[in-house]
Amino acid sequence: MTEAWGPGGEDDRPRRGLPGPVRVRVPAKVNLHLGVGPLREDGYHELNTVYQAISIYDELTARRGDTLTLTMEGEGAGELALDESNLAIRAARALAAYTGRPAHARLHLRKQIPLAGGLAGGSADAAAALVACDALWGTDLSRDELAVIAARLGSDVPFLVYGGTALGTGHGETISPILARPTTWHWVVAVADEGLSTPAAYAELDRLRAEYAAPPPLRNADALLAALRGRDPARLGRALGNDLQAAALALRPALATTLKAGEAAGALAGIVSGSGPTCVFLAPDAAEAERIAAELETAGVCRAARTAHGPVPGARIGAGA
Numbered sequence: 001m002t003e004a005w006g007p008g009g010e011d012d013r014p015r016r017g018l019p020g021p022v023r024v025r026v027p028a029k030v031n032l033h034l035g036v037g038p039l040r041e042d043g044y045h046e047l048n049t050v051y052q053a054i055s056i057y058d059e060l061t062a063r064r065g066d067t068l069t070l071t072m073e074g075e076g077a078g079e080l081a082l083d084e085s086n087l088a089i090r091a092a093r094a095l096a097a098y099t100g101r102p103a104h105a106r107l108h109l110r111k112q113i114p115l116a117g118g119l120a121g122g123s124a125d126a127a128a129a130l131v132a133c134d135a136l137w138g139t140d141l142s143r144d145e146l147a148v149i150a151a152r153l154g155s156d157v158p159f160l161v162y163g164g165t166a167l168g169t170g171h172g173e174t175i176s177p178i179l180a181r182p183t184t185w186h187w188v189v190a191v192a193d194e195g196l197s198t199p200a201a202y203a204e205l206d207r208l209r210a211e212y213a214a215p216p217p218l219r220n221a222d223a224l225l226a227a228l229r230g231r232d233p234a235r236l237g238r239a240l241g242n243d244l245q246a247a248a249l250a251l252r253p254a255l256a257t258t259l260k261a262g263e264a265a266g267a268l269a270g271i272v273s274g275s276g277p278t279c280v281f282l283a284p285d286a287a288e289a290e291r292i293a294a295e296l297e298t299a300g301v302c303r304a305a306r307t308a309h310g311p312v313p314g315a316r317i318g319a320g321a
């Protein structure tokens with residue numbers, strides 16, 4: 001599709017683009033706070049969430065080509081469809097449609113973000129494809145314009161265009177950066193054996209809530225935001241919260257053992273990431289994070305435990321993974 005729905009009108013900016021390859025590194029996200037409100041008429045839940053981009057990365061490389069193709073290696077290779085359903089392909093097509101140019105590129109993904117893990121790996125790849133193709137094609141959109149296209153692709157995609165730490169409202173797609181004095185937080189990321197579907201987690205939450213007399217109000221992120229500003233890991237640990245956690249635990253009861261094991265190993269707090277099943281633990285510092293990760297792996301309560309820090313920037317050109 002080459003019809004433009006984007007800026008339209010006369011636009012005589014030079015559109016030479018880069019000769020390629022363009023390599024983009026994009027992080028995973030965790031939700032430090034995930035308040036889930038009632039189901040809206042459009043099928044989305046109203047959210048109030050605080051995202052943080054962390055240092056587990058996918059890498060997408062875009063080269064010039066005569067058609068649009070995708071290859072991949074790493075997490076999920078051989079499982080994940082590389083056709084029009086893949087979010088990287090959908091993102092390239094959406095950018096081409098927005099800018100009114102042909103969607104010609106050879107994309108290659110090196111995935112490290114686990115599939116269906118609650119870390120928004122698919123959304124990350126969509127953000128990476130937008131940034132990479134924008135540079136390859138010389139369409140030269142601003143981050144804010146890329147975020148408009150991103151919002152059509154998925155609730156988490158705009159955040160991954162920006163990265164850092166940000167408040168997400170609406171269904172998560174409306175992003176406001178959180179300006180706090182720079183602080184690095186240290187995380188342990190416990191990856192589960194098998195993914196969990198995001199729609200299944202929301203459906204389970206709706207089922208659990210159907211038993212309440214009235215739907216709970218949307219929880220705001222005030223305590224979490226104050227804890228971030230306070231720069232005190234113990235306080236941040238107490239403020240972490242995820243309304244989807246009860247649903248993830250109902251669908252995957254073994255996650256309760258993982259959460260307990262992380263806290264017993266010395267984490268300040270543990271939480272299910274987004275819709276799960278990945279669990280993330282806040283550590284007091286980098287050395288403790290390494291120690292907790294090693295202990296979790298030895299305990300056999302997860303497929304793998306990795307350390308990460310955040311916040312980190314969103315999809316960016318040129319940084320190696």
Ligand code: ATP
Pocket residue numbers: 080085086087088114115116117118119120121122123125126156196197198274275276
């Ligand atoms: P979120 O936290 O945003 O709910 P998630 O981390 O749980 O997402 P993803 O890895 O983003 O899950 O994938 C969710 C689904 O999206 C996958 O099961 C897959 O079917 C689909 N998908 C499409 N493209 C991709 C991609 N490039 N990488 C991963 N999943 C993709």
